[in-house]
Amino acid sequence: MMDDKTIMLEIKNLHANVGEKPILKGLTLSLGAGEIHAIMGPNGAGKSTLGYVLSGRPGYEVTEGSVTFNGQDLLDLEPHERAAAGLFLGFQYPVEIPGVSNVQFLREALNAQRKNRGEAPLSGAEFLKVAREQAGALGMDMDMLKRPVNVGFSGGEKKRNEMVQMGIIDPALAILDETDSGLDIDALRIVGDGINRIMRKPDKAVLLITHYQRLLDYVKPDFVHVLADGRITRTGGAELALELERDGYKELAA
């Protein structure tokens, strides 16, 4: 067993509704520092809901259970406070925001984080240096960073942009909701490398939400969980993902 100090995210008996409909039905899960966990499961099992509940999306209501993040009651925080505390949600469908440039948006985001950590805001030039490094590492053109957030980006570019954002924000905990969907093979490798580079650290943790084994070829999980009908029904090591890929979820649900 891990001792308490190393537990980063602790979800206990989490129940949540979207509108009137119960989606999460008693989900329990612990993420230790330095660990990468993958959550797999059939459509409609509640995978994306988990990501939204943890990040505080309005309309996703927790009815029972608790979530602590580095010992703090996560559910008590507003969405921006959760993010400032170090939680990052990689969106399955990154949102387009016409008129707001990536650079402006990310500088505000990073400076909000720095403020929370008691650090001075970065100047425009200092920020651009960080942004250029992260964009370069993910093979993204600086010109794209100057464009409005996600507007006119292809599916793959949007996902890559999520990773650039993650690199700039440098969170303690990343919940990545189907970051692998919509990526071609080369982009998948680049994104996988990005996750390892940014998040594979002793004081960080990752929750990868995915349908497929293929991302896990690049980002090797320490634990794989099956989420079905709103709770974790099975937990194993990396080999569980291969088993799922071979046998499907049906076998496991039984």
Add this chain to the structure above:
Amino acid sequence: MNLATPTRHDEAWRYSDIAAVEAAWPLPAPESIIVPAGAQFARTINQDSGAIHQLDIAIGKGAAAAVHILNVGGSYGRVELNVTLHEGADFKLGAVQIGGGMQTLEIVTTVTHLEPKATSSQIVRSVLAGTATGTYLGKVAVARDAQLTDSVQSVKAMLLDRSATANAKPELEIYADDVKCAHGCAIGELDPMGLFYLQARSIAPADAKKLMLQAFVAGVFEGAADEEVLTDAALKKLGDLV
């Protein structure tokens, strides 16, 4: 000239704060501006004190006029433009009105294309909170001789509260048969998913709203001599609202 105080039955004053209009009545004669053939004219109106501005602008052959308006101040603010375009003349309007509380803000334009080949473009953005009312009434009239007129109206309003009101009435009256008159009109709310996305990147709700509203009004003051002053004043007012 009709000197009677307007009432709600007058189309151009239908959404006005009639009590404020009565208090201001009778108004001085509209400011008359004549732009000579081939000349350039530019004017900025920063309505920050609850005033009624009325301008008559006649734009001569091949001349150009640009008007930028920031309509934000006082309990009742109105800017009324009556523009006449001669052959090949050009008129540009970029206007932003931002209102909260119980403010009533209006921009009322009549743009008459009298002669051929004149162009006009009007961009109006309104941001309204509380129980504020923001109105744009914009009539484009094209005379029988004014062939090859090219006119555009882009009107958008953003409501920050369900209790706020936006009125938008782009209106066309066309007597020529070879013209291009485009008009677009939309009234909406801030995209909740966009707001959540910004908050999920640690931007506080008020800052997230401000960022999106800043984008909404961006570009309207482009080309204005005091673009920066207008933009800063607009951002300050947006900051007060969110």
